[in-house]
Amino acid sequence: MSFESDVRRGLGTKPYRLPPHWFYDELGSRLFDAICLLPWYRITRAERRLLHRAARAMTQATPRPAFVAELGPGNGEKLTLFLEDLGGAPPILLVDISHEALAASAARLAKAGFGRVAAVRGTYEAGLARIARERPRRGSALVLFLGSNVGNFEPPRAARFLRDVRSALEPGDGLLLGADLVKPEKDLLLAYDDPLGVTAAFNRNVLARMNRELGADVDLTSFAHRAVWNAGEGRMEMSLVSRLAQTVRIPGARLDVRFRKGESIFTEASYKYVSADLRVRVEAAGFAARRHFEDRAAGYALTLFTAVNRPR
Template identity: 50%
Template sequence: MHRTDSLDRFMADVRAGLRASPKRLSPEYFYDALGSRLFEAICQLPWYPLTRAERALLERHAEEMVAPFGEGASIVELGCGSGEKLALLAAPLCKRLPRLDVHLVDVSETALDLSRRTLSRLPRVEVSAHRARYEEGLCAATARRLPGADGVRGGGGGPVLVLFLGSNIGNLDPDAAAAFLADVRASLRAGDALLLGADLVKPAAELLLAYDDPLGVTAAFNKNLLSRINRELGAAIDLRSFDHRAVWNAERARVEMHLVSRRRQVIRVSAIDLEVAFEEGESIWTESSHKYEPGEVVHMGERAGFRCDRQWIEEAGRFSTTLLIAEERAARR
């Protein structure tokens, strides 16, 4: 993705989001260089157990998770972050394969750089990086495959393992999550696989503490979205005029993050010639993080054309990782 394409899309999404009702901005824009670093800090906080729970599962079960994949297999990670989790899964494959092709997909150049450095510790790994949205990056990563039996193009002749970890699926509402999994399946052949990480439903107090930590790191992560608009789009938003707020929506099983205006104000974004008025207490909705029951993850995958090969649940019941195998498609008439 070219820088100008990325900036143009950011401008268009900010314009549309701030003119919407309710106002909203996509969480993908959290992850500039500073935002990526802040998220890495969040993952170290004692009140945010998601990353540690997932890592515990991967450390214990990585060999089982990649056991079905042999010579010629490749890995595509959507939303690579620091690459530490990917390295845990790639390591057992590196021990038994002469070569492993890995494709990194992320909108953050910082995340791509971090992942490249992490994977450089492993032998016989060939890394390709795609700065793109998930669907675009997956298509680019699989574009050179020859057509398979189900007619899907998309690396060499071996199976592809797609990683969608960190409960990134939780950032999508249920309809968007279903559509996303269907798009992933459409890019794969029968026998390819998706390893899907999902955060599980927990007590509300525990969830809210994870998204509104006492140190204020999550608040800084959320407010950095406004700072990014200032830096890149020529705005002059007073960050002190907005508060970070996390809300547990029990009916929809999601944590919502908002930036709440502390007073009546007008913000100006010069790069897109936009003025936006806020009432006191009016918010910008920046993220929804959906939580799941284990069976819901399996059913979601099955509806998209996968079958569940195996599911692992962290000992404390905080997190699940599910290996979904792409099934044969019905023959076209």
């Protein structure tokens, strides 16, 4: 799996689509950090508050984890705050496709005094294999999957992924899962098509990345950012819509791509959940929900699951 091969596969046949993890190069990771500061994108602030509550509850109820891993930590801010609240300094494993994200999160953790930090630059799947290998024999492991990253998977892939997480863990290990909930369409549209145009820049950055890394000749202004709520599928959809009929040359992927006016590249799905449904799906993968924290106003939930039986 490489950017080049995913571009060739995703833009080599119609309908055009690109996997969302390619947003996150250095610029994309910083644009995502900027999105988290936008007043219309409430996920980050809501999850930070819920993590604070979760850490307090976890210190009262269970022994501290002997190993902590986060899949897709981004800039590492949430993990650092959570571990400070939790107390102790377990070995930490960071898994992220973005070099920028790993560097930022490792630096933040080190500054906060968390010294035993290892990193996997790669996909979540690569990280899970490493978690299974490095999880200590004594004590429990805790995996964090925050930011509603799970929402980027189509439901069958989400089910497979959750089973893979379960397979990497032992009974009694924890999964702290953040999920954005179904909410009014107008709130979702503002979160994914903000008036400052930061999300549009984040979306278009995948085209800028094709120019930078694959020598493409995309005129960034010739693609419009589109964010729509697909009520039938229960997901926000982001795409890049060609404003004109054009052919884009991508030498690094050995590809010329023709666009009709209005033709689009599907760049990201973000599924929104109903808490009870998500719980059923995660439990079907071999977990049991232990604690649930929800911010009704922001429409966000954080649930602590424990690995129990083998996946069904």
